Amino acid sequence: MIRRHIFMSAAAATVMLSSCNGGGDASPTPTPTPTGTATPTPTPTGSPTYAAFPLAAAAEFFTLNASTSYTGDPATSAVTLGVAGTESFSDRVRLATSNAPTTGTYVFREATEETRFAAVAPTTPSAAANTEFVFRSDSTTTAGQFSQLEFLNNVVPGSVTSDALLGSLTRVSYGTWFRGDSTAGAKRLTYGVFGYGTVASDLPTTGTQAYTARVTGRVVRSAAGATAVNRIGGTVTVSVNFSTGLVDLVFNLTQTTAGGVTSAYANFAAQGARPVGQFQFNGSFTSGAPLSGTFTGAFFGSAGAEIGITFAGSSATDRLVGNVVGKKP
Template sequence: MIRRHMFMSALAATVALSGCGGGNDSTATPTPTATPTPTPTASPTYASFPLTAPTEFYTFSAATSYTGDPATSAVTLGAANTETLSSRVRLATDTAIATGTYVMRENTEEARFCVPTGQTCTATLSANAVPANTEFVFRRDDTTTAGKFDQVEYLNNVVTAVSSTGVGPTSDTALALSRVSWANWWRGDSTAGQKRLAYTAWGFSTATSDMPTTGTVSYTSRMTGRLVSTSGTSTAINKVSGTVTTSVNFATGVVDMTFTLSTIPAGGGTPVAYANFTAQGAIPVGQNQWTGSFTNTSPLTGTLAGGFFGSQGEQVGVVFSASGTIGGAQQRLIGVVVGKK
């Protein structure tokens, strides 16, 4: 027992000496560990218009319908609605009017447009993609079913310029946009059948990580639309023009818009003052699109859906639809707004 006691005492002494660190200063400052420098996140890059290759796009869309012959009676108006970015209404654009194919698709309904160059789809190019035109327009009237037609109107900023033919993007600087465009599709089944309108905004959407989170931005905006109106036994279908102001507070997410709209007579001519609207929407946190509605000071009720395109939301696209009565006439209004900072 004495030997074991001596052994344990010696072991305790050894442990005690070890705990003293062999005489080293236990308060010495440790060598700091270097903090790695974070790798900066690269800013997203965006394609731009005019296109260099055929491309398919999902769209923001506004739609309405009517049934009957507007030339002889009051048509039956369908609902009007808007939809955020989706594949339900999508399109494909090409780069050359003379040889390209342009496709519009809503749900299961599809139309393909091209000028007669030996391709399987044909249409009349009723407005070419020349700098003087803000839109290029394809129109096709069925030769076997009376009143069956389809027409598509593309904002003229998507096609590549061809100097030898004068074809190229619009010279209207407010509409010569690099990230967002519009296309509008109007078609009918027959003279007395249903007709459908779809207005779309689309392009190169701002990445959610690239969305601004501070500041208020005003966008220089332009619009196009159509109004279907019935009164008594008559129907009027007019294109709509006007001025739009678009202001976005990226800190709060509030979007404010005002519209001063005019209708364009069916045969052309001086626009006729129509109505003024105000609207407001909200951008959800972390999103690049939004929804909203017309305020109660507007003469019609309706909704809007919009999104941002290009670097830091540099451009905006919005679709809208509205319904109601003005001056005793039943109304359906749809349209699209595009703009840039």
């Protein structure tokens, strides 16, 4: 208010002096020429930074997951198949992993159920020759009760798998939890993908991108009075259209028996979409697939450099669950 008062007083004085000066002889004060104001240069926004595997310390992660179950003894008869389904990121299924397999703590938790291995040497070690390291415990009091954790071997420093693709993944990983209550009781399979998700604003907005990917999983088949629980392998072609959000998958799956015999399992396609502003996507198996099923996935690392997907499928005789992980070529 003080400054405004002085300014008004000075203006009034100028008017009075001009009037007393006789009017027409006064030289008007020139109007200053406006000086252009430069447009400020925007400060560049830095790209997000992401943590990386192998781990520097123990860490806990939420997961994308796929799960199924069955009840009965697959070694002696047909089993009763449960539901198979997928779930986007949530804290309902989460895991803890470590950078020190023999001294660290490894946990898989689904709702209130948990398996924990603390300071226990894995049954399959973290070593360059192994794509996964595995923990397993078998009950000494309840026949057929067991729990098994399987982790992609890219989280432990100094012993990352030598597999060219899997060993190069630094933003995404996976884990599997297989457990059983008893010989004839319920068995449950949970596959989970985890890692350092891409910030949605860091994803491309145009173009189509292929990903080089690897698949792992299990299929439970119960038919003609017999049951088989086989490992799933093979290839998955992944293509993402960042302009439209469409995600296309082509599965060419194999199955391997407990005896090590590998054969073709199923070939089918799936399609989904990424909602605007999200780093996750979901979809379903397309018509003509031998199973009905769903998948859910997400992008990991800078600009969606890596990808992780879980999938689950059902037919009259089969329950299929698994993970897909990959990266841009």
